[in-house]
Amino acid sequence: MSETEIEFSPVNNPIELATYYEALSQPGVASLQITNGGGKEHPVVLLEQEERDYLLFDLSAIRDLAPQLRRGVKFTLHGYTPGGLVQSNPMTMRELISADGRLLAYADWPTEINVKQRRASFRASLRLGMDVGVRLYSEDEESQNKIELQGDLKDLSATGCLAEFFMQDGVSRVLPDLDTDIELYFPNGTKFEVPAKVRHLKTDNDRQVLAVGFEFPEIGQAKEKDLWNFVREIEREASRSAGEGGNKTPSELFQVKDENDKRLGRRHGHQYATPMARRLARIAGYLDSQMVVLKQGQPVNSHQLSLHADRLLDMLDDSREDLLFAVHCIHRESRWIRHGLSVAVRLADLLTTVKVPRDIRKAVTAAAMVHDLGKGMMPPEIWRAVTLSTEVYKEMQAHVDHIMGKLESCKWLSPVVRDNVIGQINERLDGSGYPDGVRDKSLGQLARGAAVVDVLDALQRARPDRPAMSAVAAHKFIQARTEQFDEVWIDRYIRHFGPVPIGSLLRFDSGIFAWVVGLDRDKKIARVRVSPHKLAPDSKLGEPLEGGALRDLGKIKDIVVPEN
Missing domain, CATH: 2.40.10.220 (predicted glycosyltransferase like domains)
Incomplete structure (x- = not known):
């Protein structure tokens, strides 16, 4: 049956009947129609029901019908409910009484009603x-x-x-x-x-x-x-x-048992380390819900992707340092979301060093945001494996095609940008990457830069086959692999973000932990926020410290990988 077809069916289950009568008792729903009365419907109030016994009506607004109803004239009850149009079988009033100026009437509880409905069941x-x-x-x-x-x-x-x-x-x-x-x-x-x-x-x-x-x-x-x-x-x-x-x-x-029971619905009181992190959480929430609908086979929402790419660039313009730190404060979402946001922010920021126009940076930002969402569409067992067989490794590479196929409605997204940032972000100069083994001169500058940003962020996130690295260790790792990654983009990245970038967790010789939240013009640490733990940044961070207050923390002992 199509959604527009109307099905007529009798209902005689006592519990279901009681539910329909409950719906008819809502204000303005029920009407009464005298059998052979010319088809006119009269508003009536259904006050009460006692299952398998009676219905109680208020007839005060239709007192002129009282003589007929007292004589046992049959009538039907009508009304639109969440389950559809309801019509009772013919019934009669068994008693009419006056009480407190109102005219009340009892009828036998109908054991069957007919429902013309567009769906299979009543919905409250x-x-x-x-x-x-x-x-x-x-x-x-x-x-x-x-x-x-x-x-x-x-x-x-x-x-x-x-x-x-x-x-x-x-x-x-x-x-x-x-x-x-x-x-x-x-x-x-x-x-x-x-x-x-x-x-x-x-x-x-x-x-x-x-x-x-x-x-x-x-x-x-x-x-x-x-x-x-x-x-x-x-x-x-x-x-x-x-x-x-x-x-x-x-x-x-x-009847509320406990006013403070947190199990009653969701609570939107999430606390974030910074105001910028709260703003970024809205974009993360959009991407997270987008992954859900992608798993259901739906395409990427072109308008929303465009809107959120603009928002991310606006946030970068408002305060790049705050946004660079905020990407470390998002932790509720899937790892593909967190990684995509981090790559989008850093790549968009890095492209300012080579004077890329805003419309291109917007396309790059959008592509980077969604570049790994295809992984969320695949069986999670693949991403839990410590080692991958050749067959599973080939299967894993399909995540690129999965997301590329969901972007067809995004006509505003430049195909060149899409292919570079999504299609070739996993390719390597020596041809060892995937999905096509593109190498050397066949890789454009945008794909080369995206690959550097992508890998440096990925290395700082734990995987089943290896622990997370610090930013310093990740820099050393990629600098030793210039046969795979473009040396110009590696140098450009480290010069721009600094050897100890924003979002690094420091441990001082006093035992104090602090997050780097600002650098000076020479890319040296200029501002930190003390943390009571070495977990991801949260609302327990201290106020920003710089100058003499920063020096009072003592010498930096090491750079720590945050705990999950």
Whole structure:
């Protein structure tokens, strides 16, 4: 059945019926139609239901119909609900009473209604202030440790749900596993776990959220009954919070057990080491959500890529030193995101030394940002291997084609830049690179520069087959391999960023750790921020120290590789 077709079906499951009646009780939803009454519908308020016993109506607004209803004239109940257009079988009022100036009426609880619907099941939406947490669990592709992703439930049915996740929570490290278990967590502490499949994804870059639709396949009767109860309670609470449902009994599920319970939905209070790191986190969140949709087979969003490339260049113009440090402060996202951002920032900054126009730097920045996203589209087992067989090594190289194939809609992205920064960033002067073994004079200047930036950043990140290096050690490594990397670009890089670049972690002979956050004109250390640990920079960093305050820290003992 297509999405535009309307299916007419009877509903007689008591729990599902109660859910529909709960929806009909929301303000302005229900109407009453007298059988053989000319088809006119009259607004009616469904006040209350007692399952398998009665429905209670408020007829105060349609008192003129009271004589007919007292005589037992049959009527039907109508209304548009989240499950579709509802129409009851003909029924009669069994009792009309006056109370506090209102005209109330009881009818027998209908044991069947008919629903004209566009989807298979009723779907109850949560209103603002109704927090239900959603948690997913997965295995981290790098550490193989169990990680979780926490979000907000937006709607629920017996066959699936919609949840939103904050982009800056590293969504790509968990999503989009096609088969997973999700846990719903209600304010009163009730937990419910159900197997689910990811069905669709939609990014909202303005709100920085990723909306994910889940399907609940092949659940048993017990879980289906629980789900219907949850749907009904959501409808009950949504009706109460609509402003005219104060007479309804509060849902037990939404009685808050602990006001400080962090499991109730996501919390956007992430702290970052610097204001610039917070700005960069928005771009990282965009890239992380982009990786999720790439895994689902969707292309790169051309407009958003252009927008974020401009933002990154603007940030570089605002304060290059702050941005160069900020790339070391992003740690929630996938390693492909963190690496891509670092390469984009440093390559865009390095190209200022050779007077490259802004439009070319923008294309370079965009290409560098996404150049490794193809790796996230491949089986994670490849990236956990300590050694690669020839066959697996060839398979790994396909990550280049994976991302190149998703950029076809980016018509503004120069093909020359794309091919140099993405297609040839892994090539080497001696032909030992991939995917095509391009060598020597066949490699353009942009590809040569990109390869140097890419490798120097990669060497400073741990992999299963080797530990991370310090910037100084990485410089020595690449300087000894001029048969693979362009010596001019190596020298240009070290001169521009300095022998001990911004983002290096120092240990002084006093035992104090400090991050390099500024250099002088001679590329010597001019400003640092003390850290209480040797982990990635966080909000516990001290204020910037320079001049005499920097000298008071003593002599630099060594350059330390940060711990994960």
